[in-house]
Amino acid sequence: MKASSSTYQDTSIWRFFSSVRLAVFLLIILAITSIVGTVIPQGESLQFYLERFGPGFFRIIKVLHLNDTYHSWWYLILLGLFSTNLVICTLRRLPFTLKLSRRDNLSVDSGRLLKMPFKKDWEIKEELDNDSTQSIISAFKKVAGKFHERSDVDGGRLFLAERGKWSYWGVYGLHGSILIIFVGALVGLFLGFKGSVMLPEGETIDHIVNRQTGEHIPLGFSVRCNRFNISFYDNGAPKEYRSDLTVLNDDKEVFHKSIVVNDPMEYKGVTFYQASYRAIPEVTVQVAKSDTLKRSMTISAFQKALWSEEQLSFGLMQYMPSVHGRPAARIRVGDQEGRSGNFWLLKGNEKEFQRGENLYRISLSNAKQRYLTGLQVKKDPGVWIVWLGCTVLIVGFTVVFWVPHRRMWLWIGRRKGKTVVILSGQTNKNKLQFEKDIRKIEEALNSSLGARQ
Amino acid sequence: MTFSSSYLFSLTTFIYMGAAALYLIHWIFRVKKVGFLATVVTVGGIVIQTVGIGLRWIESYQLGYGHAPLSNLYESLVFFSWVTIVVYLIIEWQVKQRVIGAFATPFASLSMAYASFSPNIEDKIQPLIPALKSNWLIAHVVTCFLGYASFAVACGLGIMYLIKNRFSGASEGIMGVIPDCKILDELIHQTIVFGFLWLTLGIITGAIWANDAWGTYWSWDPKETWSLITWFVYATALHARFVRGWAGRRIAYISIIGFASVMFTYFGVNFLLSGLHSYGAQ
The missing domain is CATH 1.10.287 (Helix Hairpins)
Structure with a gap:
């Protein structure tokens, strides 16, 4: 129970x-x-x-x-x-x-043939000779294609031309493809990662930052950005962002690629995409304590430059690309005791400043934009499974909706002292084309049998 | 410059509006000759529009940009109307029913009218921003719009079905010339199957492109999600045929709801929601 x-x-x-x-x-x-x-x-x-x-x-x-x-x-x-x-x-x-796919479509009797969606039969008084039989069969073959034959079906010969019997399997591909895509997505989720990195020109990095968790992900190799370049159209719209990347393995250059949006770099399953950029100013100043003791210092925004012997630190507080046609920078100078001061420097002009006992002369010798390239970095071993799923999806869909299972039968036999020829057929898709095709056989048979009816 | 692509597109707008009017007259007054004229006008329109699209492509090369005319809202509207007319003409040729034209060509003329007359739509040829510079641009836009256009026609057929179904008793007059519900049901199905294949290909090409450009083939961006919603709606239509009581009227309704979803994917996402496809709004 x-x-x-x-x-x-x-x-x-x-x-x-x-x-x-x-x-x-x-x-x-x-x-x-x-x-x-x-x-x-x-x-x-x-x-x-x-x-x-x-x-x-x-x-x-x-x-x-x-x-x-x-x-x-x-x-x-x-x-x-x-x-x-x-x-x-x-x-x-x-x-x-x-x-359906195992069914033997030759095991039908002549009565069933006359119940098919398409059927036509001819009756002739005399017996068909070999030549006429052959011409009927070849007319059938010409349109229907390859066929199978079984003799002694209801005392006659039965011919079957069958196409697209396998198409019933299409729906399994179509539905299975959705699952394949899901599997691909899961593989990417568990075995891959997504991250990003802001890499200044000239610098090298061996890890990236996970987009969601903020964790550092080691790459197993290093990537250097040699150069970042941006170009514009005449109307000011951006035309191209380009990063020149080099892959290093134990400080040895092993791979090189210049990437743009839509054309990433792939190395050992990890792909680097051009995603964004930032420009930071970088100035070079000449600092002199005396005619013999001088230094050239390069200062980037957000970074300190040190003159350790003199225990001075330099920072860039503000930058203007053009003041009276010349670049200008507001420089912050700090010393060991934490005292600091700042002043504007215009390129070409010299300034003096005092720290403790010492008097220094400083001038701005060079100023430029320094770029950081923003890269999206990802590893997704599942992406090929997803593409496989998409392919199977399209193929499966095409089979399900456009590959018909077509069956055409021809029976030639004798009944009640007469020769009977039956032509019949069935399709599960595209009935229009099927009818056109089978009518062609009908016409051919009409011209060879019709006259003798 | 009078013989420019924009001149040809303005001309196309009026021709399609005329064609839609002729198809309507043909349906309402049942004048055979007007139907024939409508087809002639439509074919004339598509020829002029095709030349226009080709010319715009050439013009973009002359400007030094050199890209297919499929890159912004204006160009997509022109292309949408072009594909809609192509899909409709194929159906007219196959089914030999001009009445469908009264329900299909208005989509094309509305699209052209919107592109031509809306002050918010930039019709100048613009250079491609870096994100759009990809070989997938043409494949993605063409496949998507083949889907969209088929769904527009399916929606027209769905409206026809509901009208015919409502006045099922009338076998004469303007109802009499609308094809039988059974034929319409089959046509709706065929058109949705066709559109569904292209929508699927559009989503896949979009995914491949996104994977090339951003490193993610699917990021649940509103445009992506809405294309998936549309996909769900039409997948419903394809399966509903196998459920008792769903074939016919309900599928006709789905063809209309589905097209509303297409419209939201096309316009709504650009104007109402923010996302990666923002260049489509310019």
């Missing part, structure tokens, strides 16, 4: 998951719920949602993870249900498909 009720339950769950109705329902639910993440901004800080939506709606956002809708528990459950439905729905068709 118990056993049977559990079996019943199993089948009812099985039935629930295998229904197309559930598929339609899930597709509609997915379509509607997917809207949420396009209306509510995604991936912002929780503070942002509290301020923007108020405490009431904020609670809903937090519980339902609407700040990251497409990775939320309920969306993943929906995708899980969708996959389960896909698998079970497809499996349930399997016995049916097996039956």
Whole structure:
């Protein structure tokens, strides 16, 4: 008693998951719920949602993870249900498909042939000689193609030309491809990483920063940005961002590529994309204590330059590319005791400043923009699985909707002292083309048999 | 310069508006000759528009930019109307029913009118920003718009279905010339299947491109998500045929809802939501 009720339950769950109705329902639910993440901004800080939506709606956002809708528990459950439905729905068709693809379409009788969607028969009083039979068969073959023959079917010869029997398997490819894409996405999620790096010109880096966690990810090799270049159209719109990259392995140059947007560099499965850039000013100053003791210092924004012997530090506070046509920089000079002062330097002019006992002369000799290139870095071993899934999806779709299973039969036999010829056929797709084709055979048979009826 | 692409596109706008009017007259007054004229005018329009698109391509080379005319909202609207007309003409030629023209050509003429007359749409040829400089641009735009245009026609057919279904008793008059519900249902299905293939290819080419440009084939950007929503809607339509009670009227409704989703993917995302596809709004 118990056993049977559990079996019943199993089948009812099985039935629930295998229904197309559930598929339609899930597709509609997915379509509607997917809207949420396009209306509510995604991936912002929780503070942002509290301020923007108020405490009431904020609670809903937090519980339902609407700040990251497409990775939320309920969306993943929906995708899980969708996959389960896909698998079970497809499996349930399997016995049916097996039956269809194993069916021997030559084991039909002449009566069944006359019940096909397309049928035509001819009756002739006399017996057909060999030549006429051959001409009928070749007329059939000319349009229908390769055929199989079985003799002694209802006392006659049966010919079957069958095409696209395999097309019933297309739906498995089509549905399976969605799962392949999911697998590819998971492989990328667990075995890959995504990060970014801001790399100044001339500098080398051996790790990147994880986009989500902020963790450092070692690359296993180093990358140097030799040069960053930006060019513009006449109207001022950006034309090209280009970074000249070199890969180093134990300080040995092993790979080189100049990357632009849409043309990344790949090395050992890690891909570097041109994503952004920043320009920072860099000035060179000449500092002299006396005619013999002088130094040339290069100062970048956000970085200190040191003259350690004199215990002086230099910083760049402000930069203007053109003051009266000349670059100007506001330089901050600090000493050991933490005292500091700052002043403007105009290129070509010399200034004096005092630190302790000493008097220094300083001048601005060079100023330029220094670039940092912003690179997106990722490793995704699953991407090829995704592309495989996409290919299978397109091929499967094409097979499901455009490859027909066509069957054309020709039966030549004798019945009630007469020769009977039956032409019949069936297709599951593109009936128009099929009818055109089979009518061609009909016309050929009409001209060779019609006169003798 | 009178013989420029923009001149030809203005001309196309009026020709398509005329063609839509002729198809409507043909349907309402059932004059055979007007139907034939409508087809002739439409074919004339597509020839002029094709020359216009080719010319605009050449003009962009003359300006030193050199890219296919598929790079901003204006050019996409022109292309949308072009594909819609092509898809419609194929159906007219296959089915030999000019009444469909009254429901399909208005999409093309509205698209051209919007491109030509809206003051917010920049119709100048602009240089390509670095993100758009890719061989995938043409493949992505062409596949997407083949999908969009098919769905526009499917929507027109869906409206026809609902009108015909509503007045199913009338076998004469203007209802009589609308093809049978059964034929319309099959046509809607075929058109959606065709559009679905192209939409899928559009999403895939977009993913490949995004992977080349940004390193992620899918980032749940609003444009991507809305294209997926559209994909879900039409996937529903394709499966609904196998559910009892869903074929026919409900699929006709889905063809209209689906096209609304297409429209939101096309315009709504650009104007109302922010994301990676912002260049489509200029």
